[in-house]
Amino acid sequence: MNRVSVVVPVYRCLPYVEGCLRSVLAQTRPVDEIVLVDDRGGDESMAVAEALLRSRDAEFRTVTHERNLGLGRARNSGLAAAAGDLIWFLDSDDEADPRFVQHLTRALDDTSADFACTRTQRVDDAGRVLQIDEAPYEATVMSGTEFAHLLVTGRAKAYACTKLFRRELLGDRPWDENQGYEDMGPSLRMSLASTRVALVDEPLYRYLYREGSISTSLNRRTFDLFKVERDVRSAVSGAGLGDRWASEVLGFRYREVLRSVAHVAMRADHAAASRPELYDEAIARVRGEVSVRDVVPLLRAGHRREAVFAAILRVSPGLYSTILRYR
16 A cells, blocks of 8 residues: 655644644545654744644654755755655645545546646635635546646646645656745646646645745745746747747646736736836836737737736736736
């Protein structure tokens, strides 16, 4: 029987870490190993996490960084310490359904897939479900290339924590380090390297949406989205799919990078929650990369929202910001 290790990076998650770890301890198919990674948040999160696990007589090990190194390095450090055949990376402010491990291990066993993936409930601080992030899966197993296509087209999400990986797929340091938005590039590369991916349609992961996170606030890490685009282009090209997926990659560029940077910047500006110079830099960079020549190809490929975004933003960022404010 395969052993399951869960890697939990711990960084400034004091209000959430107990709920996260309780969801691990409540698994109907218990994990075999818990690896906590202390990424030096400077608060009591790590002490609370360890105290909870000790109070429940749970087996765990701790990896301690000398200083804060970021989520990608924390996941890689935890992986290096983990002994399991199957690896689950769990963010310390999220929770999983008690059947997460049971259903994903069963999906791996039934399909001999390289990794299994479930869908995501996005929840607020009160635990209310805001949305399901992914469209329903139309199959229980597909090729890695087919799943990679879902990632690029936005019909599946690259979230590391919704997946259970076979150890051999991961290698030594799979997660990008020293950058934000670290999930897309590695998840796409691993998908393209996989023979099969198992899909669990029931949403068994609970992703906490909160203001002030890297994905909702304008900061220097926001610009890491431009590196994500380069990673996607590199992975698709390296798999020999650059020409075949050209329209999909163009849609990804506008949907996940240019529009995302503009939306984060504009919403921060609406809330008076950003420095003016950072807002100006973000909008100038996006506007410099938007081209009206992309409007027709975007429309032809069915990317209507992206085409409208390109047309309006190139002509008048202020008009687009006004429209966004009242959407």
